[in-house]
Amino acid sequence: MSLDEYQKREFKQVGTRVRRPDGVDKVTGRAMYGADATAPGMLTGRILRSPHAHARIRSIDTKAAEALPGVKAVLTGADLPAQEDDFIRDVQDNCMARGKALYDGHAVAAVAAVDAATAKAALKLIKVDYEILPHVTEVDVAIKPGAPVVLAGRSLENVPAGMSENVTSHCEFGHGDPAKGFAKADRIVERSFRTAATHQGYIEPHACLASVSSDGKADLWCCTQGQYFVRTLCAAIMGMEASQLRVTASEIGGGFGGKTTVFIEPVALALSRKAGRPVKIVMTRDEVFRATGPTVHTSMDIKIGMAKDGRITGAEAHLRYSGGAFPCGTVDMGAQAAFAAYDLDNVRTYGWNVLTNRPKEAAYRAPGAPQAIYAVESVIDELCQDLGLDPIDVRLKNAAKKGTKSSYGPTFPDIGLVATLEAAKKHPHYSAPLAEGQGRGISCGFWFNFGGNSCVSLNINTDGTVGVTEGNPDIGGSRASISLMAAEELGIDYDRVRTIVADTSSLGYNDVTDGSRVTFAVGLATIKAARAAVRVMCERAAKIWGIDADAVEWKDGAAVPAGPNAGKFPPMSLAEIAAVSFETGGPIAGHHEVNVDGAGVSFGVHIVDVEVDKETGATKVLRYTVFQDAGKAVHPSYVEGQMQGGAVQGIGWALNEEYIYGADGRLQNPTFLDYRVPVASDLPMIDTVILEIPNPGHPYGVRGVGETGIVPPLAALSNAVSRSAGIRLSELPMSPPRVLKALGGS
């Protein structure tokens, strides 16, 4: 880790609440999202999906569909190449089934036609001969020997013998000996938890427009969190060279991790290649729920021992996650995150991934962490109740800090958990009186944060303005944050910088917008690109002044002689240097390409007050406060927005959101009517407190802020509901029927 990046400084622009550059387009309806693009001669693509949870595809007869006037191409899995690589093959098979349909909604064929009505009619003419197979949709059933096997031969060697073939991987983290720790405990709580699968619930369905020409070049427009990764996947599936496929990211209508992979993009490309015309595919909401990434659903056992004084003596977690019909590594992240908030001597987590007949898991905001931390934080709260201890004091007593060997291995550098807990403790919310029947819950949350591959190109225009080109789709305002950092580093006004998100042909590889990495990693690349441009500008000034380049430094947006010995010259501003750049050596630019290390972990603490209606089991959220360490809040409003948005997604997860499968293995609620994301009237204001404990790995101290906020709500709500209702809840969501049942009311 590069821990020497951070240097304390006074910021002039970073930390101000500037207007986002995409604001006007987004409030006037002009912004172009995935479904908003058109192309001459464009066809409409639609996908036929399996109505069965698990079925062998004996044959697919597409003749009648092909013969329908207006149909220009029909595609099945047989049209796509065999893939050697497991990862690529899974992605491809998820986009278009081959051999078996693995879940309700799994794509089995696709058509491209002159209009939507013709495409719809064509789908009805495709005859799929299914042999229905036994299915399994629940992790606790799928893990048992004898359960229907979703995919054979995918178990890694580290899976213990005696488990179902559905168990694809096993992981283990920790140190010390939990048994020894439990022996020292005054109180041990051991509980089992379950969490339902949830969906990212972005309002924009997946949409793309693909155009493959007969010379092998292709263009793809799509809503994605990572156009480069889309290119990697689609090029592999299409058998194309990366240079021949240009992927342009549209404005993205929400992703939260769910748009980090491909679903329809390879299908649209393959249809376009077959039809020789551009093809647009836009998913319906039903398709989004049935066939795109929900989270894992989980079953977990947690055991924690605590001494009377609140010290955790031993901790153990067994996590069984299912990421649907394909192998999935999310449980590893859950197992690493479970106890990350605590400085423990004896801690161990075990994880298993289990296949089920459900859609392939896609990332969702801090993937894997909310579930495990929900279970851990619930048990800690119960111990606090049992031992009569204050929940924040107990967490402070055990909090990880600088120098703590984390439960997943690394030793923490400067981290913000203690400061965050202390801020929560002294906040008026924590001491506000509760009325009869109300309950207050708290929880810690954690996320690793990512760095990763990032390229930034920064051009100094001759009029003194600056163009920044980066490669990460902007969801939460990153163009504004990146412009702010460029402006700060260059010493010019924010308004003079414009940041754009490039297509894959315009810039080198950028990792996906995920892991809360963009403001941190792309920001770092931006700062370095700006510094590179500054070096050039200093050289140009030196040239004009006839002095040594080393004798020029950059101060407040201008080149100045570095000290009295360098000579006496008035400062030359960026605009002045840029204006004469054609005479001093040509256009001026800076760029930086890097695989960024040094991401700073982020902690949050949430406090929530609720009231449970004991006659109906309904929970009303009364007050909510989020405390989170941002490192440095580059744009505080957008940082607050991440904290609030994450919290509310977590509230939805805790209270009502869930994938409900019927006995037939079909998803029962693929609509926003019955997949219940929070609506405005469900919620109070979400108060925020930003902590700024600088990340040593970033020049400005930035950590990521996007994901941590979804982690604490699950346990915070569960702890609050448990305290309000006077019973311990151990399953999410805490939907009213579940709560009323737990209360013995029905």
Added chain:
Amino acid sequence: MRYVAARTAKEAAGLLAAEPGVTRVLAGGTDVLVQLKSGLVEPELIVDIKKIPGIGDITAENGGFRIGAAVPNAALGEHAGVVALWPGVVEGANLIGSTQVQGRCTMAGNLCNGSPAGDAVPGLVAANAVARIAGPGGERDCPVADVPAGPGKTTLKTGEIVTSIFLPARPDRASDAYLRFIPRTEMDIAVASAAVSLELAADGTVKAARIVLGAVAPTVVVADEAGKLLVGTKLDDATLARMAKACEAVCKPIDDKRGTVAFRTRTAGTLARRAALIAYARAGGKK
């Protein structure tokens, strides 16, 4: 598919009767368009009734109100007279969907959709509302209670459309209330619901009570026994508890993604108890 905007009820009835294929009547469209989107139905004919003269009007009649079949529920909620006379009916109608849906959805549509969970229906049945039905054979009146026939089914015959719903006059010291349970605060389908309509005697005791439960059986259920328990009382706690039990006794719900049998049954009683107290207070009752 054909789309026809009928100019008269007679024309609408004739078109619907003459079509051998699947038909749909379009009032607010908030159910029909969802059915089209899901591909659940592919009608041959859609008859839009909104252009029929008078069908979008609310008119005073015999001390009550006649609500045209195309009156959007938002307009119903803006009508001070209806709100004053039948607040429970209006609150049920106004709970359907979002503000956007309110701008389109109608009580007649909610009734004809045949859902046991329709929010407008329990209040209408509790109010003894009467549907006016136009058909190939002319016009007839039918108690709203007799229109639903089970999930997605009504007793309307081929070619028949509801053109209006009549909410009758009511005496002083009478009012109604509707409550439903949903997991969120908005945007859900009722998991259980209860409408209570009360008339009070001069001494503040209940003179007549009609309790109707939604989403707990294939059609809304009139809880006669539960209603009778309230008569002669001022809704003391013991009476209300007995009433809630009597409500539970007539529930025959299903387990599904929205709720369990046990939850629906229990909640129907709870809601009836709470709605009764609201209706009682609205009717001027003092405990």
Added chain:
Amino acid sequence: MKSIPVSTTINGDPYEFLCAPDETLLDALRNRLGLTGAKEGCGTGDCGACSVTLNGRLVCSCLVLGAEAEGAEIATIEGMADGDELHPLQRHFIDHAALQCGICTPGILVAAKSLLEKNPDPTDEEVRYWLAGNLCRCTGYDKIIRAVQAAAAEMRGA
């Protein structure tokens, strides 16, 4: 299916288009008239991203047939700003960071404008219930409520 000719008024301008009998107003706006500001988030009236007003009433354009637009007055997000000048709601949404991804924003703005025309001084709770049919997955609604209230205050001259 035979197409139906429709004459209508959108944002004060006359429009004519042909649509299929089962085509929604949303599809007609987006695919036939190039008015892509209204978004399809669900197609079933559950998300509000396609909100427009039809004869002055807020509706989901996915729950209206294109054919029903005959003779109607429709207002969409494209007509909200007065030329270059943003509506106060639009301005406050930017200033209060009330949008992140922005996909729900056109629908929420149309809905909020409709609210303030009816009720210029709503409580927070009234704003929340009015907007309950407009799903936003990014913001948690907090900044949206604040932006609507700030715009309402400005429009009242407060």
